[in-house]
Amino acid sequence: xxxxxxLTPATRxxxxxxxxxxxxxxxxxxxxxxxxxxxxxxxxxxxxTEILGSFSLWPQNLxxxxxxxxxxxxxxxxxxxxxxxxxxxxxVISLAVALPAAYAFSRYNFLGDKHLxxxxxxxxxxxxxxxxxPFFQLYSSIGLFxxxxxxxxxxxxxxxxxxxxxxxxxxxxxxxxxxxxxxIDGYGFGRFFVKIFMPLIAxxxxxxxxxxxxxxxxxxxxxxxxxxVDAKPIAATMTRTVGAAGVDWGVLAxxxxxxxxxxxxxxxxxxxxxxKGFALGRV
Amino acid sequence: xxQKTTNQKAWFLVLPVLVLVAFSAVIPLMTVxxxxxxxxxxxxxxxxxxxxxxxxxxxxxRMWNALQRQLMFSGIILAIEIPLGIFVALNMPKSGFWSSxxxxxxxxxxxxxxxxxxxxxxxxxxxxxxxxxxTLDALGIDYNYTQDTVSAWIxxxxxxxxxxxxxxxLLAFAGLKSIPDAYYQAARIDQANRWKVFRFIELxxxxxxxMIAILxxxxxxxxxxxxPFVVTGGGPGNxxxxxxxxxVKMALGQFDLxxxxxxxxxxxxxxxxxxxxxxxxxxxxxxxxx
Numbered sequence: 001x002x003x004x005x006x007l008t009p010a011t012r013x014x015x016x017x018x019x020x021x022x023x024x025x026x027x028x029x030x031x032x033x034x035x036x037x038x039x040x041x042x043x044x045x046x047x048x049t050e051i052l053g054s055f056s057l058w059p060q061n062l063x064x065x066x067x068x069x070x071x072x073x074x075x076x077x078x079x080x081x082x083x084x085x086x087x088x089x090x091x092v093i094s095l096a097v098a099l100p101a102a103y104a105f106s107r108y109n110f111l112g113d114k115h116l117x118x119x120x121x122x123x124x125x126x127x128x129x130x131x132x133x134p135f136f137q138l139y140s141s142i143g144l145f146x147x148x149x150x151x152x153x154x155x156x157x158x159x160x161x162x163x164x165x166x167x168x169x170x171x172x173x174x175x176x177x178x179x180x181x182x183x184i185d186g187y188g189f190g191r192f193f194v195k196i197f198m199p200l201i202a203x204x205x206x207x208x209x210x211x212x213x214x215x216x217x218x219x220x221x222x223x224x225x226x227x228x229v230d231a232k233p234i235a236a237t238m239t240r241t242v243g244a245a246g247v248d249w250g251v252l253a254x255x256x257x258x259x260x261x262x263x264x265x266x267x268x269x270x271x272x273x274x275x276k277g278f279a280l281g282r283v
Numbered sequence: 284x285x286q287k288t289t290n291q292k293a294w295f296l297v298l299p300v301l302v303l304v305a306f307s308a309v310i311p312l313m314t315v316x317x318x319x320x321x322x323x324x325x326x327x328x329x330x331x332x333x334x335x336x337x338x339x340x341x342x343x344x345r346m347w348n349a350l351q352r353q354l355m356f357s358g359i360i361l362a363i364e365i366p367l368g369i370f371v372a373l374n375m376p377k378s379g380f381w382s383s384x385x386x387x388x389x390x391x392x393x394x395x396x397x398x399x400x401x402x403x404x405x406x407x408x409x410x411x412x413x414x415x416x417x418t419l420d421a422l423g424i425d426y427n428y429t430q431d432t433v434s435a436w437i438x439x440x441x442x443x444x445x446x447x448x449x450x451x452x453l454l455a456f457a458g459l460k461s462i463p464d465a466y467y468q469a470a471r472i473d474q475a476n477r478w479k480v481f482r483f484i485e486l487x488x489x490x491x492x493x494m495i496a497i498l499x500x501x502x503x504x505x506x507x508x509x510x511p512f513v514v515t516g517g518g519p520g521n522x523x524x525x526x527x528x529x530x531v532k533m534a535l536g537q538f539d540l541x542x543x544x545x546x547x548x549x550x551x552x553x554x555x556x557x558x559x560x561x562x563x564x565x566x567x568x569x570x571x572x573x
Contacts, residue, residue, distance in 0.1 A: 021374075022374040022375075022376070025370070025371070025374040026371070026374055026375065026376070026385060029371050029374075029389075030385065030388050030389070032445065033388060033389065033391065033392055033445065033449070034388065034391075035407075035414065036403045036404060036407045036414075036415075036445065037391065037392075037395075037403065039403070039406065039407050039413065039414045040402075040403050040406065040407075043406065043412070051412055052411070052412065055412070055417055057414075093303070096299075097299040097300045097303050098300060100296035100297075100299065101296055101297045101299065101300040103296060104293035104294075104296035104297050105297075107287060107288070107290075107293070108287055108288060108289065108290040108293035109287045109288065109289040109290070110289065110290060110291050110292075110293040110294055110297075111291060111294075113293075116297065116301070117562075118558070118559070118562050120300070120304065121558050121561065121562055122554070122555055122558045123304055123308050125502050125506075125554050125557070125558045125561070126308070126506075126551065126554060127505075127506030127508075127526075127527055127530075127550060127551070127554065128506070128508065128527075129506065129508055129526075129527035129528075129530045129531050129534075129547075129550075130315065130530065130547040130550060130551055131308075131311050131312075132531060132534065132535060133315075133534040133535060133540070133543070134310075134311030134312070134314040134315055135307075135311055136535075137314060138310060138311055138314065153303075153306070153307055154307060156303055156304065156307050157304070157307045157308055160300055160303060160304055161304070164300060214394055217394075217396060218394070218395065218396040218397050219396075219397070220396065220397055220398045220509045221508055221509060221531070225535070234396075235396050235398045235399070238398065238399075238402065249406070249412065252402065252406075253406065256399045256402050256403065259395070259396045259399050260391070260394070260395050260399065263391070263394025263395065264391060264394070267387055267390050267391065267394060268383075268387055271383055271386040271387050271390065272386070274386065274390050274393070274453050275450075275453040275454045275456065275457040275492075276457070278393070278450055278453070278454070278499065279454055279457075279492065279495045279496075279499070280565075282495060282565055282568065282569075283454060283457045283458070283492055283495070
């Protein structure tokens with residue numbers, strides 16, 4: 001850690017306070033990141049009377065009532081179930097089509113490969129706002145409006161390109177000799193791909209799955225536009241808290257906290273790949 | 284970089300992706316093109332309008348104002364997030380428990396649903412129940428993001444910095460970690476000071492990932508919708524109505540299909556251009572084997 005700072009004997013003597021400087025910077029930054037999240041958590045454990053009546057840095061009368069409300073009311077918890085269904089569907093579809101394509105891009109030259117690769121990227125970059133209305137009309141006209149599969153397919157717009165790019169980044173790291181040896185040993189393409197190649201890029205598949213899951217989970221505009229009742233995502237359900245009697249802050253905060261949980265649970269496993277995933281497999 | 288063989292049969296492997304993305308991208312995009320050159324009197328009766336909508340949009344103050352706000356927003360957040368991200372990356376522990384700890388905590392905001400990010404800051408900034416708003420109010424600072432333009436802007440900018448600076452930091456950190464120790468040893472022999480190490484070793488080596496970070500941040504901030512919409516709803520007035528917010532208002536709110544479609548296409552062309560820059564940078568990086 002000190003190799004960059006301890007340059008000469010003179011600076012080495014001063015390296016101790018420097019390390020502390022680093023710690024201070026990081027502590028301040030992490031504090032800045034955690035404070036708003038803490039505040040949400042804090043509010044979710046208070047009653048509405050306490051939230052609006054007094055100002056306190058931690059709950060005075062700890063209550064889990066807000067969470068109970070969400071977990072027992074079907075209108076609420078179905079939001080989570082709906083989100084989960086289309087997110088998982090989307091992840092499976094994205095990976096299933098992206099795996100062979102990424103293999104093709106990482107191993108072969110073919111007519112138009114570079115243009116195709118670029119075209120995929122433009123879809124990752126496409127603003128959902130542009131697609132909201134046409135998607136609404138497209139899925140309405142084929143009778144898929146307000147179904148999970150509609151949202152799952154719509155999210156493929158940005159998740160398939162993402163998965164292809166990430167997987168291609170991982171696959172190029174696998175030496176080509178492995179493919180050739182397997183073919184000489186008499187493996188067909190299908191058996192080679194599933195039995196030998198996929199285990200080799202298991203971490204890549206995990207990272208791609210994580211990012212597909214995540215981008216589908218955090219997206220709201222398209223999922224809200226394509227659903228009304230049966231497939232309504234949790235993100236859209238959260239607007240329910242605004243009622244005639246004002247906003248139900250406690251429940252709103254609790255719902256927010258619960259949407260952070262899935263990401264927080266798996267984040268540890270992908271911590272070293274976060275940068276790679278966001279940079280489309282290119283770091 | 285490995286040598287690739289030419290094999291046209293590889294098209295069969297790409298076919299599923301092609302079909303799926305064509306379904307979810309080409310068909311909707313064609314719908315948009317269709318609307319952009321037609322006009323309607325309702326009842327699904329359309330007639331040819333040529334480039335009328337494009338001309339109307341290009342001479343419309345509304346789009347230019349939204350574009351101006353958008354460029355200002357993207358410019359400000361880049362000017363803050365990139366240097367801050369580099370600074371944080373330089374201060375991160377390079378290995379061990381604390382390194383993992385920082386990585387995990389820093390990634391957390393990246394994984395929060397975008398409307399919840401909006402909700403968090405909407406609550407956090409409220410003068411009556413939010414920590415930030417309450418504190419500022421107690422300090423006697425006039426802060427109210429629902430009525431005051433400056434407060435609204437500060438809120439959405441701080442929110443975006445909170446949300447995405449970690450991404451820049453994580454990318455820069457990945458770049459820093461790839462620098463071989465030999466470079467630092469050489470610098471030590473040359474008695475280079477901290478600034479020179481940064482300027483002549485770390486920065487050039489980070490250039491590639493930083494380009495990616497800048498392009499990603501520009502791109503994503505350029506199409507930001509949910510977060511500012513939840514916090515300010517585009518207000519006060521139109522003060523924080525960015526491009527996407529304006530477009531959704533036009534298309535889904537007022538159902539002005541023609542102008543909205545023309546708007547969409549021009550929006551998309553800008554995105555296409557930036558994507559191309561991004562792609563060129565990526566290809567060059569791949570060639571250098573980074």
